Amino acid sequence: MTNTDIQRFAREELLPRLGGDYALFSRRDAVRLRGSFAQSVLLGSKRSGNLLVIPTFYVVGARPDDECMHQTLSLPVSGMDTARKWHVRPDQALDAALAQHLIGQMEKDSPLSFVAPLDDAGLDRCLGIYLKKTDQWIPALSRAFLSMCRGLPQARAELDAARRIFLVTSRFGLGGTPVDWENAALARFDELASRLERDDCIALCRADAEAHAQRMRLPALPWPAAWPAAVPPWPAPAQAGGFQRLVQRLRGAPG
Known part of the structure; x- marks a missing residue:
């Protein structure tokens, strides 16, 4: 699972299913905004080779010295991801089925829909x-x-x-x-x-x-x-x- 693989997955599989108001930044993270409120799906690589999916909320400008989006407001809402629900194994295909599964999981677990319009x-x-x-x-x-x-x-x-x-x-x-x-x-x-x-x-x-x-x-x-x-x-x-x-x-x- 290379960085190129992750970028392709974000661009071709995940982004189109999230909706037209999302855009990619850093070539592999999906984000949409309403004013200074950002809703994003961050993708990170673990040393184990796993892909880490981090559905994240962030208010841009609240702490303007931040260099990246902190994961204080991310899924799971509280505690650790002990069930490893947001980990993708290196041998798992980065395909349409995975993208659809992740979006369904976000819609189930998130306090804010990643598909419905922001209000x-x-x-x-x-x-x-x-x-x-x-x-x-x-x-x-x-x-x-x-x-x-x-x-x-x-x-x-x-x-x-x-x-x-x-x-x-x-x-x-x-x-x-x-x-x-x-x-x-x-x-x-x-x-x-x-x-x-x-x-x-x-x-x-x-x-x-x-x-x-x-x-x-x-x-x-x-x-x-x-x-x-x-x-x-x-x-x-x-x-x-x-x-x-x-x-x-x-x-x-x-x-």
Whole structure:
């Protein structure tokens, strides 16, 4: 099973069955987009020779320093793929039957259809399920950033909630010394929170997403016409709680 074999399978067997709104990037990964929300089927090679199929969701621009799509929002929704459902043996034919089998498995296991058209309700339902079934902060940040790109009134509350999850689960809350990526992540939260006070908040977030998409060589982001380009100021922020004030003191900021 060579890289050429995988590319041919993605191009000739998998992509046509997923639908016309998908495109290939990196020559073997299928992706479609609704605004900054990406739905993709990533294909990876294991040392064992197995083909690893990774149905993945991702919000482009939420963490613009990412160099690739993280698999935090992928199938299975939680836990490990202990049944190896998404592993394809080296001796298995990369043919139409395999493509149809994989798509049927995605439709059964995924909280968001890989075949039906994308809509906002589906995006919200998908991200909501990952928030309920995992304890990670990236799904929460992804939802908040997508809401900012969409101009939704709940964006501030979602960003505050994502920040709380991050603080509790990082070294900030666990009593350790934060490492570089944690400091960078907290700075990103601060940056996004400051945008909620600006009239150009949506434009700034969309610019982040578009620049990030270009770096990852994704297709151009299709912003739905129903998503507003600007909104009135978001609801006022809630007063910082005791834990947040503690973190501010640890970081040297005024409490």
